[in-house]
Amino acid sequence: MTQTSPPPPSPWAALRLRGLVSLKLTRGRLGIAVLCAVLGFATVVQVRSSDTTVLERSRRTDLVQILEEISQRSTRLEQEVSRLQVTRDELRSGANRAQTAIEEAQQRARTLAVLAGTTPVKGSGIVLVLADPEGKFGSAGMLGAVQELRAADAEAIEIAGANGKKARVVVSTGFTGTDSGVAVDGTELTSPYRIIAVGDPASLAGAMRFPRGVLAQIEGEDVGGTGSVTELESVTVDAVAPVPSPTYASPIPDDG
Amino acid sequence: MIAVLGLLLGVGAGLLLDISVPLGLQPYLPIAIVAALDALFGAANAALMGVFDDRVFVVSFVSNVLVAGLIVYLGDQLGVGSQLSTGVVVVLGIRIFSNAAAIRRRLLRA
Numbered sequence: 001m002t003q004t005s006p007p008p009p010s011p012w013a014a015l016r017l018r019g020l021v022s023l024k025l026t027r028g029r030l031g032i033a034v035l036c037a038v039l040g041f042a043t044v045v046q047v048r049s050s051d052t053t054v055l056e057r058s059r060r061t062d063l064v065q066i067l068e069e070i071s072q073r074s075t076r077l078e079q080e081v082s083r084l085q086v087t088r089d090e091l092r093s094g095a096n097r098a099q100t101a102i103e104e105a106q107q108r109a110r111t112l113a114v115l116a117g118t119t120p121v122k123g124s125g126i127v128l129v130l131a132d133p134e135g136k137f138g139s140a141g142m143l144g145a146v147q148e149l150r151a152a153d154a155e156a157i158e159i160a161g162a163n164g165k166k167a168r169v170v171v172s173t174g175f176t177g178t179d180s181g182v183a184v185d186g187t188e189l190t191s192p193y194r195i196i197a198v199g200d201p202a203s204l205a206g207a208m209r210f211p212r213g214v215l216a217q218i219e220g221e222d223v224g225g226t227g228s229v230t231e232l233e234s235v236t237v238d239a240v241a242p243v244p245s246p247t248y249a250s251p252i253p254d255d256g
Numbered sequence: 257m258i259a260v261l262g263l264l265l266g267v268g269a270g271l272l273l274d275i276s277v278p279l280g281l282q283p284y285l286p287i288a289i290v291a292a293l294d295a296l297f298g299a300a301n302a303a304l305m306g307v308f309d310d311r312v313f314v315v316s317f318v319s320n321v322l323v324a325g326l327i328v329y330l331g332d333q334l335g336v337g338s339q340l341s342t343g344v345v346v347v348l349g350i351r352i353f354s355n356a357a358a359i360r361r362r363l364l365r366a
Binding site: 032035037038040041042045046048049061 | 263266293
């Protein structure tokens, strides 16, 4: 290629000398033209096919390697998918547990509200009217009546006086005798008393009527009052007990 | 001049005819093109030196392409096709560079 023959005066002159610049068609020149045409054609075709996907031009070994890489990657991705699915299921069941816990807590709160007398309730029950004109029934008799009602599974009890005041009977309710009648948790009530109890009407009424029971006592000679029991499909206890806020005690939180 | 015309004709045909490379030729065509380019540069150099010959060009062109294809084919059979074609491209590239350098020296005297 790099011969050191003495160069002609001008390279262009050499070309012209050999007639390479002319367009005269000879057999040799035809061959050159054909080969150059083939070269240009092949180059263009190859450039174009290089634009298409890499995979088409790859060798078998390369393809195998690419396939291996892809399958490894897909394995990794599948592992990640299953890992994420496990996480998702855990989160979902955790949310379900939390939801269940909330519902249980709400149910318990409703039950406790009924028991603590902080919410008005209604349901089947009885209305017990006790007239004690001479005030001899008193707080002791009232406590006895409430105990009998509790023993007959009364779920909510309210005592209303003739003076329009009423009181909810809860666990801590106390009865005090006053000049005009009975004070229930400090609320003074006057005779006749109207006691509303929610529970099974038959058993509640039975608890009032049995011999030497509440009705027998109030109608007895010692007291000289009157009493009546009405069983009802629906009674409403709308007096609520005040909610005491604990000053000294605080609940121990669950560890769960 | 006729070479440039032929080249333009081929490029035009390649652009007009939408032909994709046959599957069997795919590993060989790039190498063949590089080999042909090597022959082309050698011919250009020879023409500038005043020793260009039609017959030599045609024979060197065809044999270059055939030998390059043969080497790649052999490499594929031996399982080292990609390495061998890289080697062929490197060798032909070096030749193209040295021819181009010779042409440059002759044309620009630098």
